[in-house]
Amino acid sequence: MTWDSIIQRDAPAAPSRVTVSPDGTRELTYLEAIKDALQYEMRHDPRVLMMGEDVGVFGGAFKVTQGLFEEFGEDRVIDTPMSELCMVGAATGMAFMGLRPIVEMQFADFISTGFDSIVQYAATNHYRTGSPVPWVIRAPNGGGLRGGPFHSQNPEAWFVHAPGLKVVTPATPADARGLLLSAIRDPNPVIYFEYKSLYRSVRGFVPDGEAGLVPIGRANVARAGADLSIITYGAPLHEALKAADELASENVSVEVLDLRTVKPLDVDAIYATTRKTSKVLIVHEANLTGGVGAEVAALISQHAFEHLDAPLVRLAAPDIPPPYAPVLEDASRPNKQKILDAAKKLLSF
Amino acid sequence: MTWDSIIQRDAPAAPSRVTVSPDGTRELTYLEAIKDALQYEMRHDPRVLMMGEDVGVFGGAFKVTQGLFEEFGEDRVIDTPMSELCMVGAATGMAFMGLRPIVEMQFADFISTGFDSIVQYAATNHYRTGSPVPWVIRAPNGGGLRGGPFHSQNPEAWFVHAPGLKVVTPATPADARGLLLSAIRDPNPVIYFEYKSLYRSVRGFVPDGEAGLVPIGRANVARAGADLSIITYGAPLHEALKAADELASENVSVEVLDLRTVKPLDVDAIYATTRKTSKVLIVHEANLTGGVGAEVAALISQHAFEHLDAPLVRLAAPDIPPPYAPVLEDASRPNKQKILDAAKKLLSF
Amino acid sequence: MEFSPQLLERAHYWMRFTRAFDDRLSALFKQGKLVGGLFSQIGHEAISVGAALALDDDDVIAPLHRDVGAYFVRGMTPARVMSQYLGRETGPSRGRDVNMHGCGDLSLNIVGFISHLPQTLPVAVGIAHAFKLKREPRVAMNFFGDGASSEGLVHEAMNWASVFRVPMIFIVENNRYAYSTPTARQMRVENIVDRAAGYGMPGVVVDGNDFFEVHETTVQVVEHARKGEGPVLIECKTMRMRGHAIHDNMSYVPKELLAEWEQRDPIARLELRLREMGLLDDAKQTELMARVVRDLDAAQAFAENAPFPDPAQLTQGIYAV
């Protein structure tokens, strides 16, 4: 740490309550799990560094990186000028020279400002030249925080359409840590969407050390069931699980598949759950048209068509910018009730 | 015309061969039809102006705007600095002040450089503030010209996912003219993808004057049929029609639906053809994953599911940057033979 | 330059009103009546009010998140801005956009900004370009921050404005911080205005906490632009006196720096000058403050009684028809 001669420090934040379970896992919030992965990897791999706007001294807009500047210093936790496009390009250059940069977008919404560096340069590089581009972009995703049209977006589908990227969307603390470790170690450019609405609202047991690495490209059956599949990812997973709980009490057995990675998709898991239940409801927070749900539906309707016995239903935000007013934002986001309604309608097909 | 004091002019290009049919339509190439629409609208609406890199004195990289600088002068055919992001933003500002700017991207590939101005500012503006943004971006789309990874892209799906835009993809001279007129008159930001491979390879009769306006959002049954539907848009339409011809000679009746507009989609036409044939093959030039075809398949699999009697098949470019080497580019593009193969497989389901 | 008493009174009222509006919003936030982000503009009153007062009604302004005063001067009523903050149907975005974002109204010649900084800049440049093409004697003015100055689009917009010689006034509010990032980490120059020369554009630095200097300079620059002499960059030096937004206690800002700038408070300085000029006394001050509170209460009452948007209309208005 060095550029803080001018800075007066707060008293350090109280350490968060960490519960350790008998098998050595710790109970962490989603946010703590992300930070744990960053810290773990930076401690073990000197090539790893981080950069972004206000990630250093300030600890990031969401305080995900708090304390890392103090631990790793200004060469590894780099506060940058406001330049998303240059930031991603610089990460590519650093990656070329053997470093493993992690870029934080202050909000996922601003990833579009770095678009060309991502989809044109980095994504295509390995195919065109054979040189890998091992970087990670962390992008705080989604709504629910009354952030309005430019602090609530879910832009993952743009990157799913761009050849050469990997895109992950963890929904639990364990996946948040496990996928971030995998993303940092992956030789490809990986976009890691982390859900703002889950940062402090979700806790869970998370393995320490090398345990709990979650492979990119593998979905997870978050709840097994037989009557209907809900395929989802990111924040709505928790709404889907609540809906499944409620349906269970009505004797309906719902399988919830958490994609976890939206590029490349785990097609085997998608087809397996389709075969099992024959009825699929796809849920995501991003707007409907051209979203990831469309790709999932298209894959199923081509490759698991014979196993379907009902229409493929998508539940997503409408095709509007995420609105601010709580009454509008709430109406626009998929939630337990909407999932229940859609599921029941589908079950009665 | 004024900034040409330093410019030596070529002899004017020979006028293109124009055939006029008895009903007053003229036979034009796809490129001539685009230019005709630009010229017609600029003659009739003084608010309309054009800008882009090299669109003026040079007449555009593809010579689509040749002669317009001479006719309308430097205030209405504006050669800009290389600044796609600013260009789109400036168009929005001009639109706010009552002008009707048309922006030319030199290649559709460079539209990603203006991304934020399009998807964040212009697209969302009417929803957020109630003020319309009547501009058009013309983007020469697609491959087949040995342009390699950055002069052959088909990026329309990104914009289909962005709320607030309209996206059109004409495949014939008549639609090229008719949709461009509609796009210019539309009060919303419209992205007009024109196909480089069709510029001079396709000719057709095109109405003059106000006739032949093609509404945005309306698909066209390019060929009626009963056994199988091919849903497509843009350059591959012509390959689909050739395949349909060939299948007709084998007594298979293929319906070819040309979407023409990919946002908003003509869902009624999509469901109608599905109901009619029960077998659907979706074809586009853009890469597969997260492409427009996914949305079409998802819509059918939800809203016309009961009418399907075979899997929904998509035929598209693989998920790679468009490769340069002719042998690779040819292998990556959908063509008549691939359409035939896919159609036959589907017919035998 | 002459400053008429009427002008000074207007400036005084709006600077005071803006400050009070800012304090009121913080109070509402603490009461939980306002959710989402809240940006304080304290310390920026001379810039927003001083520059906005240099424009004619026909001119277009594109202010930012710390330019609330400019919205007011240009006719966006406090009741509407308050409605926007409270997510009501009566705000300029009808509850669609948040806080000062998208707080525009083209009928008032105010262009709203979006978060993506500085996306409004080319829009304002395009507006100025339209004025030039239409041969209208109007100008456009756009604000941006020291942080936003690092974004590539600033370069494109300044270059474009200069190449086409459009009637555009760029105002950069250098308030020493972009969120937690001090200007020394944002750029290796002392003055952002040094970049103007690279566009063949005049640039001028003003004390952003001095209403008289801001206003006089902008008046001159507006005249320059209106005469067709092209764009100008004005750098207003100031200090962000609160955190980036209300959640930020700005522990990264040295206390001495804040104390130093406290001494240069733009409103205190204006009031001192007004007293020196014999235009202000205790009675007038009391009267003005009472008017401010009254008007503020009315705005708040309007907003708090205004309806929320109707969720049945959630998807309406995505396209213009």
Added chain:
Amino acid sequence: MEFSPQLLERAHYWMRFTRAFDDRLSALFKQGKLVGGLFSQIGHEAISVGAALALDDDDVIAPLHRDVGAYFVRGMTPARVMSQYLGRETGPSRGRDVNMHGCGDLSLNIVGFISHLPQTLPVAVGIAHAFKLKREPRVAMNFFGDGASSEGLVHEAMNWASVFRVPMIFIVENNRYAYSTPTARQMRVENIVDRAAGYGMPGVVVDGNDFFEVHETTVQVVEHARKGEGPVLIECKTMRMRGHAIHDNMSYVPKELLAEWEQRDPIARLELRLREMGLLDDAKQTELMARVVRDLDAAQAFAENAPFPDPAQLTQGIYAV
């Protein structure tokens, strides 16, 4: 500065080779053996060769479409470049990328560019940044054009390089045109280098058609950057002597301008100086030209006999494993 005979001989060879390579590609194009775009670099030889010769092997270079000479100097063989143009498996992109695009090879410390200008610039800046972080005494050099200079990313990259004081050399090749657009329509300044001051960065203008001036300046600047004194912008004044690409007859360029620059041909000037210095005579010239043709024939033969890519591998390599 001393120019060793060895260095001058190398420069002479590569400048001549580059020119001949350029002519040969045009011929192949006309024969229909080469499809897609073809950019001539005629007139740029002193810049590409002169600047590249200032670097050590460990330094990284990111040249552009008119810097073919730089690729050669840095060890990208003509056979590989020719293969790339002919879409063969033996080109650096194995037929995936087109002409000079993506013509990089990190094992040679050459970074390829992509069409989206100037997307390679931040990549080179990141490379220089990595050198600084790793405390390696290496530098990065990137080329861009007068047209690309209008893109916002140039601003971001120069600002970033300057804020972090990375060992980066920016070379802007001001060849007076961007496609059909003359610099006067691209910017309202005479010298792009005037922008360096706005980043607190030194800037220098050189005659881009004078090998000696280009090389001496770049050597000094490389030393400056290598010592940790931060980035520098060099503007090379030159003229694009052909159309933007081979399809363009550049009727928009005044004939007198071309005639004037014809007089400043960088190769003719180099050869004149070499003769004056007693390093070149007719015999040596003949020998060198023969070597150029021989090497060029070999490269062409290699490329023409090389296999095309295997379409069965079309989708391979999208991910690194």
